[in-house]
Amino acid sequence: MISQDPQKINEFLQRGVESILPSREFTEKKLLSGEVLTVYLGIDPTGPSLHIGHAIALKKLAQLQNLGHNIILLMGDFTARIGDPTDKLATRKTLTSDQIAENLKNYKSQAAKIISFEGENPVEIKFNNDWLGKMNFADVLELCSQATIQQLLERDMFQKRIAEEKPVYVHEALYPLMQGYDSVAMMVDGEIGGNDQLFNMLMGRDLLKNHGKDKFVMTVKLLTDASGTKMGKSEGNMVTLDDSADIMFGKIMSWTDGMIVGGFELCTDISRDEVLQIEIAMQNGENPMQYKKRLAREIITTYHNEPEAIAAQDNWEKTFSDGGIPTDVPEITTTVGTMLIDVVTTEKIVESKSEFRRLIDEGAIKVMTETGEEKITDVKYSIQHSIILKIGKKKFIKISL
RNA sequence: GCGUCGGUGGUAGAGCGGUCAAAUACAACAGACUGUAAAUCUGUCGCCUACGGGCUACGAAGGUUCGAAUCCUUCCCGACGCACCA
Numbered sequence: 302m303i304s305q306d307p308q309k310i311n312e313f314l315q316r317g318v319e320s321i322l323p324s325r326e327f328t329e330k331k332l333l334s335g336e337v338l339t340v341y342l343g344i345d346p347t348g349p350s351l352h353i354g355h356a357i358a359l360k361k362l363a364q365l366q367n368l369g370h371n372i373i374l375l376m377g378d379f380t381a382r383i384g385d386p387t388d389k390l391a392t393r394k395t396l397t398s399d400q401i402a403e404n405l406k407n408y409k410s411q412a413a414k415i416i417s418f419e420g421e422n423p424v425e426i427k428f429n430n431d432w433l434g435k436m437n438f439a440d441v442l443e444l445c446s447q448a449t450i451q452q453l454l455e456r457d458m459f460q461k462r463i464a465e466e467k468p469v470y471v472h473e474a475l476y477p478l479m480q481g482y483d484s485v486a487m488m489v490d491g492e493i494g495g496n497d498q499l500f501n502m503l504m505g506r507d508l509l510k511n512h513g514k515d516k517f518v519m520t521v522k523l524l525t526d527a528s529g530t531k532m533g534k535s536e537g538n539m540v541t542l543d544d545s546a547d548i549m550f551g552k553i554m555s556w557t558d559g560m561i562v563g564g565f566e567l568c569t570d571i572s573r574d575e576v577l578q579i580e581i582a583m584q585n586g587e588n589p590m591q592y593k594k595r596l597a598r599e600i601i602t603t604y605h606n607e608p609e610a611i612a613a614q615d616n617w618e619k620t621f622s623d624g625g626i627p628t629d630v631p632e633i634t635t636t637v638g639t640m641l642i643d644v645v646t647t648e649k650i651v652e653s654k655s656e657f658r659r660l661i662d663e664g665a666i667k668v669m670t671e672t673g674e675e676k677i678t679d680v681k682y683s684i685q686h687s688i689i690l691k692i693g694k695k696k697f698i699k700i701s702l
Numbered sequence: 703g704c705g706u707c708g709g710u711g712g713u714a715g716a717g718c719g720g721u722c723a724a725a726u727a728c729a730a731c732a733g734a735c736u737g738u739a740a741a742u743c744u745g746u747c748g749c750c751u752a753c754g755g756g757c758u759a760c761g762a763a764g765g766u767u768c769g770a771a772u773c774c775u776u777c778c779c780g781a782c783g784c785a786c787c788a
Contacts, residue, residue, distance in 0.1 A: 561740095593740080659747080660732070
């Protein structure tokens with residue numbers, strides 16, 4: 302049964318949405334037509350985890366699923382093999398079917414926190430290798446005849462590379478056609494993806510039109526800070542959906558303040574009104590930290606549960622606000638009289654002895670005591686009894702005998 | 703096939719005979735500060751070190767030189783241009 306609840310439809314069309322093509326009206330009309338729409342999101346099964354960026358798109362799918370539409374999660378197992386042109390010359394290592402199966406299993410359990418693979422209207426999983434892998438050269442030519450070189454090269458990145466005399470490979474240029482063909486193969490009514498997918502998604506729309514059908518294309522916003530810097534460009538603070546509660550809490554706390562509002566809008570179900578209030582409160586000088594903590598809790602509650610979220614916050618506060626020791630500290634064992642420098646380098650806690658010396662110089666290595674902490678200043682410090690070592694402010698290691 | 707240009711640290715990208723362990727930016731790490739592991743500022747950022755230095759590195763292998771990332775030779779890899787053209 303298709304729901305036409307205007308409020309829900311409005312939420313779908315607005316929240317976290319970057320753009321809708323050909324238009325919002327077109328899409329709204331489709332949603333109000335009473336038809337069951339088929340909408341998909343494509344994911345490259347290249348890594349073991351989904352990250353918070355995927356989650357934003359998945360949330361949109363969830364909204365549609367709740368409205369009663371038919372949702373497909375497409376694994377780009379074929380396209381992943383070819384490699385995405387965005388990673389320059391780097392040829393992606395080919396994935397074995399085992400790896401893909403493994404990744405898929407992980408994705409499914411992670412995505413299940415947001416969309417439902419069970420019940421009356423379960424999300425369907427498809428693989429584009431099922432059709433792309435079966436095409437012969439004649440099929441490829443037929444597909445290629447539907448686009449021009451100019452169209453394919455229109456893409457900014459290619460233009461840039463041509464201008465810089467950098468290579469553009471034929472198979473890279475063909476990528477949009479491959480991905481675009483997915484829409485035809487599944488005869489979808491809509492596609493959701495990141496902004497970086499816009500070009501490919503529009504190619505799918507063109508191809509679909511040749512088959513007498515039109516689809517909408519929705520791009521979702523990326524989580525960025527106020528200056529538009531993308532989150533996770535270094536992967537360092539990119540939350541993956543299978544991160545532990547503690548890790549998630551830490552990563553989210555290291556997001557810049559400018560990401561808080563976007564984080565609430567894109568990653569939680571907190572009402573837009575409330576998000577607006579938070580935004581205003583911070584503009585009025587309220588401490589962003591409390592909101593960031595709240596954001597972290599909300600997100601962790603989605604992917605884990607509330608008690609874990611609260612525990613993660615406790616743990617974090619204990620470690621960083623109160624200078625305490627976190628609950629689970631990795632432990633290594635050694636023998637009496639061993640030099641600390643040796644223990645710590647052979648255990649790969651510190652990269653090299655040079656680095657260890659530097660850390661000593663910087664006063665970054667401390668032993669935790671009942672009363673507080675004590676800096677180690679001697680490079681030749683040797684271990685006489687079990688200690689808890691603190692390196693920098695976030696690394697703790699228990700060394701026992 | 704011919705010609706031209708290029709291959710530098712985690713990345714991008716300078717350097718083109720000594721002052722180069724290699725500018726700069728980003729990332730990373732540490733310290734200070736703080737409201738947080740935000741922001742900002744400062745420092746560090748090949749390895750080893752008795753802290754004097756030593757060693758290994760600029761696609762690979764040789765060579766020239768007192769001395770090479772920098773010059774030469776060969777090789778490998780790449781781009782571009784020309785030629786050719788279904």
